[in-house]
Amino acid sequence: MRGLAWFVGAGLAVCAVGSPASAQDAGEAMDEALHDALGARRAGDVGKAQDIISSAVTAFEDSFEDGVDVYCASSPTATITYMALAASQKHKAIAVTDSYCDARFLLAYQLAEEGTYAAAAQAIERVLVNDPMNSHYLNELGFARSHAGDLAGGLEAYRSAQGCAGLADESDQPHWTALALRGQGWVLIEQGKWDEAEAAFHESLEFEPDSEVAQSELNYIAQNRN
Known part of the structure; x- marks a missing residue:
């Protein structure tokens, strides 16, 4: 593993807040804000990116109806799953643009870049309230927890990420699964569980056969295990 690629990018999804017209406007504004924030980050202006996101998120949340569960529509399968979950709990729920969660995740990314992994x-845990089965976020939670010293919590998050990879878009499922397995392997090395770590990296190669990271970790295990 030895470091993960944090932010992959945002897609456009459904927004179901308020009336149809206001829902579309709110979703488009959130999407545009995330685009602008990413542009500011690429230009090296992290402060501007944070200001854009904070302002947009506040405005977007002001459009939510009280007492409604809010889920990010990160994939069609995830959206259906969340709506079914809310219905089973007899909760009123809405699915909103995934830019809402991605923007807030970008703030977490900045904290990790600064080395404040616990924060x-x-x-990320707060973002997962609105997209609890997002394999990408769960993988990054595993990264942040484990680098903050919470190896058990990191391993738990990586295993959850593996279990939830099937809710991602089909083309992304192998990557999130492999990433989760590599994360597990890294934590297991740190815990001194060499056999389990080796098995995790070998399994990850079933999903990303050309991963130099996994092969490097397998070489590391071969050279350092007792």
């Missing part, structure tokens, strides 16, 4: 983990 990053807490920020």
Whole structure:
């Protein structure tokens, strides 16, 4: 593993807040804000990116109806799953643009870049309230927790990420699964569980056969295990 690629990018999804017209406007504004924030980050202006996101998130949340569960529509399968979950709990729920969660995740990414992993983990946990089965976020939670010293919590998050990879878009499922397995392997090395770590990296190669990271970790295990 030895470091993960944090932010992959945002897609456009459904927004179901308020009336149809206001829902579309709110979703488009959130999407545009995330685009602008990413542009500011690429230009090296992290402060501007944070300001854009904070302002947009506040405005977007002001459009939510009280007492409604809010889920990010990160994939069609996830959206259906969340709506079914809410219905089973007799909760009123809405699915909103995934830019809402991605923007907040970007703030967590900044915390991790600064090396404040515990704070990053807490920020990701808050995003997961609105997209609890997002394999990408769960993988990054595993990264943040484990680098903050919470190896058990990191391993738990990586295993959850593996279990939830099937809710991602079909083309992304192998990557999130492999990433989760590599994360597990890294934590297991740190815990001194060499056999389990080796098995995790070998399994990850079933999903990303050309991964130099996995092969490097397998070489590391071969050279360092007792």
